[in-house]
Amino acid sequence: MTADDRNAPGDKGANGGGPDTSRFPIPSAGPTTRPQEPLPSEGFSPEAAAASLAAKNPLIRFTLRGSADELEASAAGTKPLLGCFVMDGQATMIYAAPNTGKTLIVLYLVLKAIAEGKIDPDRVIYVNADDGSGGLATKNRLFQDVGAHMIAPGQKGMKTRHLTEKMVQAVEDGSAKGTLIIIDTLKKFTDPMDKKRTSEFGQICREYVMAGGTVLALGHTRKNPKANGKPQYQGTTDILEDFDAVYVAELANGKEKGGRRVVLFDMEKKRADSPNVVAYAYADEPGASYEEKLASVEPVDPDDYADYRKSDADVDEVRIRMAIADLIGDGYSEGKMALAAATAKACGISKSRAIRVITQNTGTTPGLHLWNTETGAHNTQSYRLIIFD
Numbered sequence: 001m002t003a004d005d006r007n008a009p010g011d012k013g014a015n016g017g018g019p020d021t022s023r024f025p026i027p028s029a030g031p032t033t034r035p036q037e038p039l040p041s042e043g044f045s046p047e048a049a050a051a052s053l054a055a056k057n058p059l060i061r062f063t064l065r066g067s068a069d070e071l072e073a074s075a076a077g078t079k080p081l082l083g084c085f086v087m088d089g090q091a092t093m094i095y096a097a098p099n100t101g102k103t104l105i106v107l108y109l110v111l112k113a114i115a116e117g118k119i120d121p122d123r124v125i126y127v128n129a130d131d132g133s134g135g136l137a138t139k140n141r142l143f144q145d146v147g148a149h150m151i152a153p154g155q156k157g158m159k160t161r162h163l164t165e166k167m168v169q170a171v172e173d174g175s176a177k178g179t180l181i182i183i184d185t186l187k188k189f190t191d192p193m194d195k196k197r198t199s200e201f202g203q204i205c206r207e208y209v210m211a212g213g214t215v216l217a218l219g220h221t222r223k224n225p226k227a228n229g230k231p232q233y234q235g236t237t238d239i240l241e242d243f244d245a246v247y248v249a250e251l252a253n254g255k256e257k258g259g260r261r262v263v264l265f266d267m268e269k270k271r272a273d274s275p276n277v278v279a280y281a282y283a284d285e286p287g288a289s290y291e292e293k294l295a296s297v298e299p300v301d302p303d304d305y306a307d308y309r310k311s312d313a314d315v316d317e318v319r320i321r322m323a324i325a326d327l328i329g330d331g332y333s334e335g336k337m338a339l340a341a342a343t344a345k346a347c348g349i350s351k352s353r354a355i356r357v358i359t360q361n362t363g364t365t366p367g368l369h370l371w372n373t374e375t376g377a378h379n380t381q382s383y384r385l386i387i388f389d
Helices: 046-054 058-062 068-074 102-115 133-146 161-173 195-210 238-242 290-296 302-308 317-329 336-347 351-360
Strands: 080-082 091-096 124-128 149-151 180-184 214-220 245-251 260-269 277-283 371-375 381-385
Touching: 080 102, 091 102, 091 195, 091 238, 102 124, 102 133, 102 180, 102 214, 102 277, 102 290, 124 133, 133 149, 133 290, 161 195, 195 214, 195 238, 260 302, 277 290, 277 302, 317 336, 317 351, 317 371, 317 381, 336 351
Parallel strands: 091 214, 091 245, 124 149, 124 180, 180 214
Antiparallel strands: 245 260, 260 277, 371 381
């Protein structure tokens, strides 16, 4: 048999056995190698990565990855802008009763910040929806003389709806950054009693400060104070929840002579290192012009705040009883001393007076007593309101 015969099709190969595999290559049994993918640091693009992930989760289209430099450049530093309590880059709300002097003090703080170079006057916008023609003219002259802006519904074609519309526009085009908007007053642009509308307004203000702006809104307190006699903000809790800082202002006791009034601003909420209370005084002499009153505004020394607080005797006992009843009704049951401490804090009175009122109204006789006691866990004395038929 020739060599050609041995390699003919159908015959066994020269290796003495298996079929000829020369036409059917067998893959190597050794380890396979795969092309190495580039490390994330090699040619990584946040935009490209976001685009690829967007198909997996629709929320990825809103990712801020890759925008750190831009956000840091547009962020406003949290530092005092107006006085020591209205912070740059935040939304602040001030409530006070009409004719307290809140607008007067705010305008003093704005003009002072401009004079000190804290803010460019061309970036200040005072939205005046709380004045008649005389007040508009007076305040506009004050702002015009320093190069700041005042706008008012009914003037130059402005409608109340334009405020939120233009705030949204400023957020979108970037012109909100570095600006200060003073809204006077809140109820002219939203209904404080309408939770949905107030929440929407608060969200617009939130977006505005996130874009680098500052918002200061003014509002009124309710006619009826809290049980402790302190003024209570008007409307739902949405502004309190959505704004960064909330202060409630009230006229202090008439301790000063010469027609001066002192206004205390008590903090209800804050996010920055703002003070818990600030106070300003101004002259309120009969016949004094608005400009004269404005020129008279000055801060009150913190060491003197206590002089303008209501004394223990100034707090009506009916209000103390109402405060105690509110605490008991809310389930406060940590003992007499704890209840007295909570009452003293709520009413601004001494703890001893709170104990006296608690004791006088404790018993089991309807019409004479308002609450009774029972022993709870660990022999703790708790209180229950007496229900009158």
